[in-house]
Amino acid sequence: MADSIFGTITAPVEGNKYFESSSGSGLFLLLSNIFKFAGVIAGIFFIIQIILAGFAYISASGDPKKTQEAWNKIWQSALGLFIVASAFVIAGFIGRLTGLNILNPTIYEPTD
Numbered sequence: 001m002a003d004s005i006f007g008t009i010t011a012p013v014e015g016n017k018y019f020e021s022s023s024g025s026g027l028f029l030l031l032s033n034i035f036k037f038a039g040v041i042a043g044i045f046f047i048i049q050i051i052l053a054g055f056a057y058i059s060a061s062g063d064p065k066k067t068q069e070a071w072n073k074i075w076q077s078a079l080g081l082f083i084v085a086s087a088f089v090i091a092g093f094i095g096r097l098t099g100l101n102i103l104n105p106t107i108y109e110p111t112d
Helices: 025-058 064-098
Strands: 002-004 007-009
Touching (some): 025 064
Antiparallel strands (some): 002 007
């Protein structure tokens, strides 16, 4: 710690859950963060696909085959996002039923 005219400055590592956990618990936090990141990537991919499908629909110029392909792309994108979102909802629901916090795991350290 260092004192300055702005007050006491503490190191940012102190109080960080990633550095205070027991051996092996960082793996669970890493996996939890990877799954959350995958959900964010799925949402970004959905937005990109919807924009591309909308552009394909607009540029179809009344061609039934191109219009159908655009609607299929919109439908498949929405279905994919629904499946990803459902996985998070189901994991949360199962976590509530079992008493486990699946989406935000808490790792308890052994007591001495």
